[in-house]
Amino acid sequence: MDRMNRPNRREEIQMGLRDAFAIMLAYFPLSMTYGVLAASGGLNEGIAVFSSVWIFSGGAQFMLLGMLASAAAPVTIVTTLLLLSMRHVLYGATMGPYLAHWRESRKWLAAMGLTDEGFAVTASRAAQGEPLLPSYYITFAMAIYGSWVAGTAVGTGLGSFVTAELAEVLTFALPALFIALLAGGERTLPLMAAAGCGAVLATLAGMLQLGGIGLIVGGLAGATLGQQISRMRSGRTETARPKAEKSIG
Numbered sequence: 001m002d003r004m005n006r007p008n009r010r011e012e013i014q015m016g017l018r019d020a021f022a023i024m025l026a027y028f029p030l031s032m033t034y035g036v037l038a039a040s041g042g043l044n045e046g047i048a049v050f051s052s053v054w055i056f057s058g059g060a061q062f063m064l065l066g067m068l069a070s071a072a073a074p075v076t077i078v079t080t081l082l083l084l085s086m087r088h089v090l091y092g093a094t095m096g097p098y099l100a101h102w103r104e105s106r107k108w109l110a111a112m113g114l115t116d117e118g119f120a121v122t123a124s125r126a127a128q129g130e131p132l133l134p135s136y137y138i139t140f141a142m143a144i145y146g147s148w149v150a151g152t153a154v155g156t157g158l159g160s161f162v163t164a165e166l167a168e169v170l171t172f173a174l175p176a177l178f179i180a181l182l183a184g185g186e187r188t189l190p191l192m193a194a195a196g197c198g199a200v201l202a203t204l205a206g207m208l209q210l211g212g213i214g215l216i217v218g219g220l221a222g223a224t225l226g227q228q229i230s231r232m233r234s235g236r237t238e239t240a241r242p243k244a245e246k247s248i249g
Helices: 009-040 045-054 058-069 074-084 087-099 104-113 116-127 134-158 164-184 189-207 213-248
Strands: none
Touching: 009 045, 009 058, 009 116, 009 134, 045 058, 045 134, 058 074, 087 104, 087 116, 087 213, 104 116, 104 134, 116 134, 189 213
């Protein structure tokens, strides 16, 4: 990007906060729900907040509560949470080329923004050719992270006043946000095929009560399908281009 056209740091921060705002609105009530359920389930308030600081994953944290309630073995808990979080490795691999010019310390901070919804926003921005500068990206990542941790802290404080049944009403916020982000993004065939494949497999896994396995399988299969379709379309374009140039010549 030309230096004269590059936004200054204040503008980058403002864009980061603007892009993070919708996610923050969804994260706060959802993490508050987690805090309420954790506190009402007997989990220590400090541990509940620390889990949001350390894990920062709605699906993993809600699954953690279920496994603690069922007295699952520590090895089972750790293994399940790691498997459920494997998709973030793919997110990191996708975003890595866009952050290749960053210092390593900044890349570690950027990793905090690789949630499902955070990745959907930043990857879409990068795919459209927009630069992912540190001022923008780290502001975005820290804003959604802070919203999640703050919501958990508030939820644990309200745990003794709010019933678990009432708290579960708020759990619609995250899936509703993700669907909205998907609908508002690019609607190319590879992306829609990847989303559809992942959704179908994850839903089937949920119906079969396979837990977080559906998210992993759906994510891997959807990404693979989308990549293959994209390659096929690119191959056809490359094949057609020489023929068009030859006919013109």
